[in-house]
Amino acid sequence: MMTFVYNEEKRRYAAMDEGQEIGRLLFSKSGEKTLVFKHLIVEPEHRGKGVAGQLLKYAMEDVAKRGLKVVPVCPYVRKAFDENAEYRQNEAVAKKVGVIVGSLRKESFSRKVAEKMSDMLPEGYAGELVEIGQLPLYNQDFDEGNGPESYDAFRAKIASLDGLIFVTPEYNRGTSAVLKNAMDVASRPWGHNKWGGKPAMVVGVTPGALGAMAAVIDVRKTLAFLNVPVMGQPEAYLSNAGEMFKEDGSFASEEVKGFVQKLVDSYVKFAQKTLG
Ligand SMILES: Cc1cc2nc3c(=O)[nH]c(=O)nc-3n(C[C@H](O)[C@H](O)[C@H](O)COP(=O)(O)O)c2cc1C
Incomplete structure (x- = not known):
């Protein structure tokens, strides 16, 4: 018999059948x-x-019981x-913030930071990780109208x-090829740049000591051309990423958590000003 559970820690509603998770609603x-x-x-x-x-019905009943709202x-x-x-x-209206990770690595520190930031956004802002690993390498010939389907969905x-x-x-002192590829894909065809006008923050993450500063500058340079207003201060250089998280995925210290929260709060203020 199918049963449903709410799992706060794993951030999901799950449909279970004979002890197996057969469906999940991730939030x-x-x-x-x-x-x-x-x-x-x-x-x-x-x-x-x-x-x-049935899973969605269960989740919506549970949400109503808990007095929560949902951004679909x-x-x-x-x-x-x-x-x-x-x-x-029970629908909540929220500004949608796409969080784009420049690493495809399974245990990526950048991804861990991105997931945390997405969750740290306040009421009224909904964070969503936007995947970029499925995008084939950009080729200008695709602009003739026969580009990959994944381009249309991403744009x-x-x-x-x-x-x-x-x-x-x-x-190698720049951003990753996958992130540059994604920026290129949604910037074209010429005249159809999808990035323009959306307030942005650029965060550098590295297990090294220099905060991925060269990569941040690299991304900022491209975003300037794409007409994206980027938060100037505070700058977001996260060094020593190997020590940022405990094994359970939580922040290693209140100090690190506070620093990341401050970045997110600053971004929200910046976005509010830009979006009006
Ligand atoms: C091809 C390559 C080049 C790298 N160059 C740099 C670099 O210039 N600066 C730096 O701080 N780390 C550099 N690193 C180390 C990365 O910071 C490290 O692999 C990091 O974990 C990648 O981010 P992720 O954890 O989000 O996947 C490089 C790693 C690779 C694979």
Whole structure:
């Protein structure tokens, strides 16, 4: 028999069948009272049996009981909200901040920082990690109209965002090729730049001592050309990333946590000014 659980620590609602997790609704938090529903996924062998709908129904009932609100970021959840007035009663309006990570590494420090920052955004701001690893290398020939499908989805996603946080590693004193590729993809075809006007923060992360400063400057240079207003101060150089987190994924100290929170708070003030 299928059962449902809320798992605060793993940030998910899960559908369980005989002890197996067969579906999950992943969320992040926006302040204390809002959940951002990011992805709803059902294991392939359990699709077509209404698991997704039942899981979402359970989650929405639970949210109502807890007095929470939901930002529907996942396309499936968005569609369900559009079709269900009851769900919309618990919808929160939020500025969408895309968090873009310049590393594809599984245990990436940049990704860990990005996930934390996304969760640290206050009420009214919903953070969402935007994936870039699926984008083939940009080739200007694609601008003739036969580009990869993943380009269309990525460009539409960037267009839908209100703000941006870039978290970059440093590769050979520059940003990573994957991040530059993503910036190029959503900047083209010429005249269809999707980045412009969205307030941004650029964060450098490195296990080294120099804060990935060269990578941050690299990203800032491209964003200036793409007409993206970037927060000037405080600068966000996170060194010694290997010591930033405990094994359980939490911050190693209150000091580090406070520093990262200060960056996020500064970004929100900057974004508020820019967005009006
Ligand atoms: C090709 C390559 C070049 C690197 N160059 C630099 C560098 O210029 N500056 C630096 O601080 N770290 C450099 N590193 C080390 C990275 O900071 C380290 O691998 C880091 O963990 C990558 O970020 P991630 O944890 O988000 O994947 C380099 C790593 C690689 C693989």
